Amino acid sequence: MPDSAVDPVSAAVSGLLPDGAPAPAARALRLGVAGPVGVGKSSLIATVCRALGAELRIGVITNDIYTDEDARFLRSAGVLDPERIRAVETGACPHTAIRDDVTANLLAAEDLERDFDPLDLVIIESGGDNLTATFSPALVDAQIFVLDVAGGGDVARKGGPGIGRADLLVVNKTDLAPHVGVDVAQMVADASAARENRAVVALSRTDDTSVAELRAWVLGMLNSFRSGTHVAQDPGPMAPHFHADEDGGYVHSHDEGQAHDHAHTH
Amino acid sequence: MLLADARLPSGGHAHSASLEPALLGGMAADAVPAWLVGRATTVSLVEAGTAVVTARLLGGSRDGAGGPPDGVRLADVVRAWAARTPAPALRDAARLLGRGYLRLARNLWPDAPAMRVLAAHDAPHGQLPRAVVLGAIAAATGLPAADTVRLTVYDDAQTAASALLKLEPLDPLAPARWVLEACAAAEPHVPRVASCTTPEDIPASGSPQTEGWAQAHALLSQRLFRA
Numbered sequence: 460m461p462d463s464a465v466d467p468v469s470a471a472v473s474g475l476l477p478d479g480a481p482a483p484a485a486r487a488l489r490l491g492v493a494g495p496v497g498v499g500k501s502s503l504i505a506t507v508c509r510a511l512g513a514e515l516r517i518g519v520i521t522n523d524i525y526t527d528e529d530a531r532f533l534r535s536a537g538v539l540d541p542e543r544i545r546a547v548e549t550g551a552c553p554h555t556a557i558r559d560d561v562t563a564n565l566l567a568a569e570d571l572e573r574d575f576d577p578l579d580l581v582i583i584e585s586g587g588d589n590l591t592a593t594f595s596p597a598l599v600d601a602q603i604f605v606l607d608v609a610g611g612g613d614v615a616r617k618g619g620p621g622i623g624r625a626d627l628l629v630v631n632k633t634d635l636a637p638h639v640g641v642d643v644a645q646m647v648a649d650a651s652a653a654r655e656n657r658a659v660v661a662l663s664r665t666d667d668t669s670v671a672e673l674r675a676w677v678l679g680m681l682n683s684f685r686s687g688t689h690v691a692q693d694p695g696p697m698a699p700h701f702h703a704d705e706d707g708g709y710v711h712s713h714d715e716g717q718a719h720d721h722a723h724t725h
Numbered sequence: 726m727l728l729a730d731a732r733l734p735s736g737g738h739a740h741s742a743s744l745e746p747a748l749l750g751g752m753a754a755d756a757v758p759a760w761l762v763g764r765a766t767t768v769s770l771v772e773a774g775t776a777v778v779t780a781r782l783l784g785g786s787r788d789g790a791g792g793p794p795d796g797v798r799l800a801d802v803v804r805a806w807a808a809r810t811p812a813p814a815l816r817d818a819a820r821l822l823g824r825g826y827l828r829l830a831r832n833l834w835p836d837a838p839a840m841r842v843l844a845a846h847d848a849p850h851g852q853l854p855r856a857v858v859l860g861a862i863a864a865a866t867g868l869p870a871a872d873t874v875r876l877t878v879y880d881d882a883q884t885a886a887s888a889l890l891k892l893e894p895l896d897p898l899a900p901a902r903w904v905l906e907a908c909a910a911a912e913p914h915v916p917r918v919a920s921c922t923t924p925e926d927i928p929a930s931g932s933p934q935t936e937g938w939a940q941a942h943a944l945l946s947q948r949l950f951r952a
């Protein structure tokens with residue numbers, strides 16, 4: 460939706476100022492959590508709620524595909540008032556609901572923010588999709604892309620918009636690494652390289668140090684959102700592509716609002 | 726006609742226009758073409774009549790039929806629509822769709838008087854249903870009443886047809902034909918519905934079976950679509 464075209468009336472609805480500038484402090488940080496099926500998105504949200512529920516006012520929206528199971532899982536986890544967890548139907552298109560037509564999710568976020576005003580954080584779980592599913596910046600202010608070690612050590616290297624350019628990449632279930640023959644340090648190093656050093660957290664819900672790291676990242680993001688220094692990024696539907704040149708080429712990633720670092724050669 | 730496109734980012738992709746409730750409620754898949762025709766000549770006309778009366782009220786009528794009598798307000802139209810749509814699940818779903826359309830329409834026609842009226846109404850009276858917002862869009866764009874009827878019927882049929890492909894295995898070409906047949910079946914009703922001027926004129930041709938299926942569907946924990 461072209462944010463620059465909103466009038467004051469819709470601005471009140473969408474949380475945008477008439478000139479299209481974000482009004483960050485006016486509402487909760489909307490944080491997307493995406494990633495393939497079963498990597499631990501719901502569990503990660505439960506972990507965040509457990510780690511921050513005492514100091515932040517949190518709401519959660521789930522996008523299930525066939526059922527409202529994720530919402531029910533989170534409600535039964537007892538980490539948040541069940542009323543603050545809402546499920547949204549996606550018409551069998553989880554990808555569409557977070558990217559091409561975010562209406563249902565936006566309305567649900569507005570409702571949560573209105574019903575539990577004021578909220579600090581609204582977490583939106585994407586229905587488990589594939590490696591290309593990322594959130595539109597029209598829906599979320601920041602997003603986490605989740606992989607797990609059980610999906611194999613190579614996945615991080617293979618890249619994709621979420622892996623490459625989500626605000627945070629989580630390599631989840633590190634406790635399983637020895638059982639699936641994955642070298643976590645190597646997987647994180649591959650991921651960091653694919654991400655040109657954007658944030659990566661190696662997480663296991665049973666490893667308190669990693670949970671603390673995730674918690675600190677969320678608080679840091681909330682701070683920069685509130686102070687207006689964070690600009691929502693669109694990881695984009697397109698993977699970074701390689702341009703050959705005499706020095707061996709460079710990876711061209713289409714991040715809006717960031718200078719392309721063409722000096723970066725491989 | 727932009728509005729009638731299911732790819733419009735207004736939230737319609739999560740709705741099935743009562744089709745999923747019907748199939749889960751036991752309707753056979755091979756009854757879908759007949760069901761589409763039935764809908765286009767009953768439930769869809771309630772929606773279409775509501776849109777037409779709204780458009781007249783908001784001053785968009787360009788076909789000389791005149792507006793509703795003085796003293797009729799948007800709330801009266803909403804009430805007439807609600808009385809003809811008894812299932813709360815359907816009214817809730819229609820209001821959700823209305824919000825999505827309104828959000829989009831305010832962006833596309835921010836200065837249209839009809840949009841301003843809706844915005845002013847929305848706050849004190851709660852969310853407006855899809856048919857009312859469609860009517861306001863018709864007013865904002867000067868769409869003739871007959872086309873408003875056709876648009877509303879088509880939008881409904883196409884929403885169901887798109888959902889059908891997610892619900893039943895079939896050749897995607899088949900529902901395209903059924904949508905055309907449903908729209909053709911509605912055609913004899915177009916002049917009558919297009920001539921509605923007061924809330925009382927809105928057809929009361931709802932479908933109790935659809936209402937019942939919608940209520941049952943809203944209680945399920947396994948569904949792809951909102952309604």
Ligand SMILES: Nc1nc2c(ncn2[C@@H]2O[C@H](COP(=O)(O)OP(=O)(O)OP(=O)(O)O)[C@@H](O)[C@H]2O)c(=O)[nH]1
Binds near residue numbers: 586665
């Ligand atoms: N060993 C281990 N298992 C985990 C961890 N986090 C989640 N799991 C398990 O992984 C499975 C999937 O977790 P979910 O949180 O439901 O994953 P999801 O990504 O939300 O799944 P979908 O919503 O179905 O795509 C469950 O059996 C969890 O118990 C972890 O840190 N370690």
Ligand SMILES: [Mg+2]
Binds near residue numbers: 500501502529584
């Ligand atoms: Mg989940």
